[in-house]
Amino acid sequence: MHLHDVWFVLIAVLWTGYFFLEGFDFGIGILSKLLARDExxxxxxxxxxxxxxxxxxxxxxxxxxATFAAFPDWYATLFSGFYLPMLLILVCLIVRGVAFEYRAKRDDERWKRNWxxxxxxxxxxxxxxxxAAFADIVRGVPIDASxxxxxxxxxxVNPYALLGGLLTLVVFTFHGAVFAALKTLGDIRMRARRAAAGLGLAAxxxxxxxxAWTQASHGNGRSLIxxxxxxxxLAAAWAVGRRGREGWAFALSGVAxxxxxxxFFLALFPNVMPSTTNAAWNLTVANASSGPYTLKVMTWIAGFxxxxxxxxxxxxxxxxxxxLGTQHIPGPAVH
Incomplete structure (x- = not known):
């Protein structure tokens, strides 16, 4: 296996870690307005x-x-082509971080509600x-010979990308509901469990x-597995969650x-970004990667x-x- 193949796998692992971990806290952020009944x-x-x-x-x-260092052409094409959605994601992540820190800085109902x-x-x-972004990457976008x-x-903006966006939205919210059931006590835990039951079916x-669409249009034998x-x-996470096994449900939603x-990555390989203009202009793990020396140095650093x-x-x-439960929050303390 070449080093550019190794780094394709490592980048897939990094995105997996991000979606697993950030997925449930996106879900908690969404459920903070839908599940909680009071401040x-x-x-x-x-x-x-x-x-x-x-x-x-x-x-x-x-x-x-890692994408910038290991696959600079992929990084450049991706972030230039997806500039507006990536900018919107970045702005949201900044606002979200500020909101977590600022919402409790003033004992004012309107201030807290806005944050x-x-x-x-x-x-x-x-x-x-x-x-939506990952669906577009798998589907392919217009890329020229340069x-x-x-x-x-x-x-x-197309049906496949919109369905991909709906997928991550619903799955992350389900993942968050399972995490809420795992981490809370009392009434809110029961409500989180009921919310997870409904969200699991939707997910x-x-x-x-x-x-099924991905497999039919872009898949292969590996991706079918x-x-x-x-x-x-996903089905197992829903089933065990209904029986109150939140730990197993959370682990299984993470597996999903x-x-x-x-x-996504198996459907892509050996491409990293297909061209809908001409298949000969696809960005691949070979033509979009850095040189062997760069990849070798990165491998040593990553291993450490x-x-x-x-x-x-x-x-x-x-x-x-x-x-955690409401009993752990006796009053309007700053946290």
């Missing part, structure tokens, strides 16, 4: 991800940085846009449609997300740094593993 319950939900949400975004920074609305929308929009994106925003229906794995894991990301990052995040989740 204390919204604080409970937000506090479930308070110690970890910023660490989850490290995976996005690493995935983007809570910001958390909701800045979670919902990226949850949709990431799926590896330049030649389309416009209209080329990114399974959307996933079945999108993954991950399509089946994603659907089985991982299998879905694997489907990645275990440290994973160990630190695992320790963080272990430290903040206990459930």
């Amino acid at each position: 204390r319950e919204r604080r409970v939900l937000i506090n479930t991800i308070g110690p970890v949400w910023d660490g989850n975004e490290v995976w996005l920074l690493t995935a983007a940085g 809570e609305n910001a958390i909701f929308w800045a979670s919902l929009l990226p949850a949709f846009l990431w799926g 590896k330049n994106f030649t389309g416009d925003l209209g080329d990114l 399974l229906a959307v996933a079945a449609g999108f993954l 991950t399509v089946v794995a994603a659907l089985v894991a 997300i991982a299998a879905t990301v694997a489907t 740094a990645t275990p440290l990052v994973v160990a630190y995040q695992a320790w963080t989740y272990w430290v903040f593993r206990k459930r």
